[in-house]
Amino acid sequence: MMVKMTLQGGLIYLTFALFVATVAALCRGRRAVGRGFWFAGFVAAVASVAWRGVHTGHPPMQNLFEFFLCMAAALWPLSQWSRWRNGLDTALQDALLGAVILFPAGFVFGEEVRRLPPALQSPLFIPHVASYVAGYVMLARAALMSLPLMRASTDAVRMRQTDAAARQTAAAGFVLLTLGLLLGSLWGKICWGHYWQWDPKEMWSLATWLMYGGYFHYRLRHGVQAPKTLAALLWLGLLFVVLTLTWINVSRLFAGMHNYA
Amino acid sequence: MTGLGGAAWLCWILALGSVALAFPGPERAGALMTRPFMQGFTAGVAALLAFNGLRALKRRRLDSVLLHLGCACVLAGWLMGRHAERTATPGNPVTGSMAMVDGDVTDKLWDGPQLTRYVGRLPFLVKLEKFFVEYYDANAQDRDAGRMPPVREYRSRVTLAEPGKPSYVANVRVNHPVKVQGYHIYQLSWGQSQDMYGRPVTYTVLQFIRDPGLPVVYAGFVVLFAGVLLFAVRVFRITLPDAREVSP
Numbered sequence: 001m002m003v004k005m006t007l008q009g010g011l012i013y014l015t016f017a018l019f020v021a022t023v024a025a026l027c028r029g030r031r032a033v034g035r036g037f038w039f040a041g042f043v044a045a046v047a048s049v050a051w052r053g054v055h056t057g058h059p060p061m062q063n064l065f066e067f068f069l070c071m072a073a074a075l076w077p078l079s080q081w082s083r084w085r086n087g088l089d090t091a092l093q094d095a096l097l098g099a100v101i102l103f104p105a106g107f108v109f110g111e112e113v114r115r116l117p118p119a120l121q122s123p124l125f126i127p128h129v130a131s132y133v134a135g136y137v138m139l140a141r142a143a144l145m146s147l148p149l150m151r152a153s154t155d156a157v158r159m160r161q162t163d164a165a166a167r168q169t170a171a172a173g174f175v176l177l178t179l180g181l182l183l184g185s186l187w188g189k190i191c192w193g194h195y196w197q198w199d200p201k202e203m204w205s206l207a208t209w210l211m212y213g214g215y216f217h218y219r220l221r222h223g224v225q226a227p228k229t230l231a232a233l234l235w236l237g238l239l240f241v242v243l244t245l246t247w248i249n250v251s252r253l254f255a256g257m258h259n260y261a
Numbered sequence: 262m263t264g265l266g267g268a269a270w271l272c273w274i275l276a277l278g279s280v281a282l283a284f285p286g287p288e289r290a291g292a293l294m295t296r297p298f299m300q301g302f303t304a305g306v307a308a309l310l311a312f313n314g315l316r317a318l319k320r321r322r323l324d325s326v327l328l329h330l331g332c333a334c335v336l337a338g339w340l341m342g343r344h345a346e347r348t349a350t351p352g353n354p355v356t357g358s359m360a361m362v363d364g365d366v367t368d369k370l371w372d373g374p375q376l377t378r379y380v381g382r383l384p385f386l387v388k389l390e391k392f393f394v395e396y397y398d399a400n401a402q403d404r405d406a407g408r409m410p411p412v413r414e415y416r417s418r419v420t421l422a423e424p425g426k427p428s429y430v431a432n433v434r435v436n437h438p439v440k441v442q443g444y445h446i447y448q449l450s451w452g453q454s455q456d457m458y459g460r461p462v463t464y465t466v467l468q469f470i471r472d473p474g475l476p477v478v479y480a481g482f483v484v485l486f487a488g489v490l491l492f493a494v495r496v497f498r499i500t501l502p503d504a505r506e507v508s509p
Contacts, residue, residue: 085497114411115410115413117412118412118413118414118415118434118435118436119435119436121414121435121436164499167496168496168497171492171493171496172493174489174493175489175490175493178485178486178489179486182482182485182486186479186482190436190437192447193438193447193449193468194470195475195478196339197291198282198287198291198294199287200283200284200286201283203279203282203283203290204279204280204283206276206279207276207277207279207283210273210275210276210279211272211276213272214270214273214276215269216492217265217268217272218265218266218269220265221265221266221269222266240276248283
């Protein structure tokens, strides 16, 4: 636990505060105020990513700290997209998700600058990491969206709408997950000489991809007969995402090629 | 449509298998997967995927066709690469490395942690003209501040002599492999050592890899991604007439 007394830290805490304010305003039914905070939080998150990029002199996607900053900045556009696509207002849960994502960036991860080693100097660096940033955010949002499926009181219309929104969000996340996996594989061939190294992070990413593959097959087979199972599967997928991001990065048990973070 | 429930279970079982392979570490997991049983298992999964892809053709689900055939293609390409590894001969090696200092000329490939196991000969000669290491400028704000600045780039300038062709110069560096006669040349690592008179020398390690299955794997990537895109389009086409009315 540490507080960052730098401009970077200030921007992160400002974003964090604006996300929390969004949640507070929306919980009290102050929708216009909440939307204002939510957009201001997005601007602050973008400023935070931009400053990190300027400060380090490389795309801010090298380690978990930078990865989490990017995830926080990706939330608002994705939230707007869901609102436009599915007619679901997800600002409250997205702002909450943003606060959860920014907490480790603000208080746990260090912000030391580390120059890019030769292995990371590649045009595939940004597409590979950006796909995973956006993909993981989408999958986290799909899990949050599916929450009403867990409640027995949800009516049939609401149920179908929620299911469609969660499934569409998960499908978009799945496309990005696939893209990230394939680009990573291509990059691995160019950089390390092999497209698949049996690296722990690769194995967990493949497992995550397969978990969502299972969800889509299950959804095709059973439809919305068992909405609770659908929601549980999305949360199980999110568990794999969270483990890939945390345990696999931090634990010495899984030392491998991806030890940049 | 009864196969779908089984397919979901197969996905989850493979996910668990993938997680299990994360524990032994890259080397042991990779070695395990080259065992005949795992090769057979992979071939079985590839065949099942191809079968389901073709079955989806009958139902006119193009997304499903491409997804399953793409996955099968990737697995088949991987199996081709492993087959090439098993059937490699010293006259036609698949993978190996060479440690060189400036001026060395060789076509011999080595393997093992200390590069002591002889693998075979390349169909061309490699001469290391010069090896370069460049560092970042020292920066007080760096994580490595006060120590040697981190390496920015290292590269080997080599002359490649293919039989029956004029020799030419190429630069091998990280993320920029050079392709010669089916082999990719990679800048694997570098280090410092001493020559026989005790003088310090800098050596570079180049890796040579030939993978006949690679085009199949890449074709699989393209087909697989096309399938995923089509699948997403299909999912997104489901619009609910009442979607907007229920919004909070």
